[in-house]
Amino acid sequence: MVTQTPPPSTLAGRSGQNGRGQNGRGQNGRGAEPSARQVAGRRWRSARGVVAVILAMVVIAVILAALRPSTSPQALDPTSPKQDGSRALAEILRQNGTPVSVARHADDAVRQAGPGTVMVVTRTERLTGEDLTLLSAARADLLLVRPTSFALADLAPRVRKDGPTFEDADEPGCxxxxxxxxxxxxxHESETYDVTGSVTECYKTEYGSSRVVQVRNVANTVTVLGSASPLTNERLTEEGNAALAMNLLATTGTGAASSVVWLVPDMPEDGAGAGQQSLGDLLPFGVKLFILQLLVAVLLVALWRSRRLGPVVAEALPVVVRSAETVEGRARLYRAGHARDRASDALRSGSRERLVPLLGLPRSSAQDPSAAQEIVSAVAHRTPYDETYVGAALYGPEPLDDAGxxxxxxxxxDLERQVRQS
Structure with missing residues (x-):
């Protein structure tokens, strides 16, 4: 059997571990294996930069989450004198002739409201599906303060949340x-909104989303306010907050408001209102930022640690390997993978490489498909076989089994022997 010795570069990695020398004994072409401490130290030195970046992101996210103001149970309550309450605004409205009544349940608010009434809807995360259905049928104008995605879907379906912003609003632009x-x-911190259809948008961000949106329906007007700051005791005196809050509450879509119904729903006893918040509503902004930073860090680490495939590098073998051993090793791999196509291609390629010099043809023609007929004719002329037989041997299909x-x-x-003897 005529065999071909594979080039040393393709077997450098395997032979360095399992090869034998000319004296038949195994040789170890490598030095002493590093200790576990050395390996751990090397891995730590290569990864400490990435670990430092991830820790820095975690610290920043924790700080941002800690700086996010917490919401008290009395937030936006018109009877609360606390900083996040709305007692000051309610008193100003009463002094200017607009009665303010407080409702703790959606059905009470709907009974008190009527044409010419503005209903302030706060803490929408506490509203159940039945509450939202009642409010959608109310005849009063609605002012939704930082509504959840579920509340928007029922009360202002043309408006959807886009994300938070921390920039103050300049001119209204509407x-x-x-x-x-x-x-x-x-x-201050405000939700922004994207809209569809004919909707009035005010205080837009540089990206085109709005902080205040008003939708005019046939029966009423729904105004969406992305920030609670204009209604709170703490922020009421800043910039034009008091004017914006009073103008939104003291007027309806058709004129001056006859009264204000302020809905601050109690927490449902069965907790049914908790389901009215989406996952995005429940997560603080700092947590969202941390998740985004973590995804970026994972992506960067994946790109940094990914395998970079380059061209094959030829290396000198650390030991001398007998050609018979390399041929036998490759043959076993071909047999284990049932790769008769690769084995037959290797046999035919090696035979052509050895035949073309004997036929007086250039070595480049051995692997040139356009020179196949020339090689077959030359071999058939130097042997007792016809061109069909020679072509099937040098360029035929894959054998069907190991016997083939x-x-x-x-x-x-036999072809090589015949050509050498001719």
């Missing part, structure tokens, strides 16, 4: 009278 009279306002592969090697060996 025709809404309540906003144009107020001018610049200090909204052995028969092919015998045929190729």
């Amino acid at each position: 025709s809404l009278r309540a906003a144009t009279l107020a001018g610049p306002v200090a909204l 592969l052995i028969a092919l090697s015998d045929v190729l060996d």
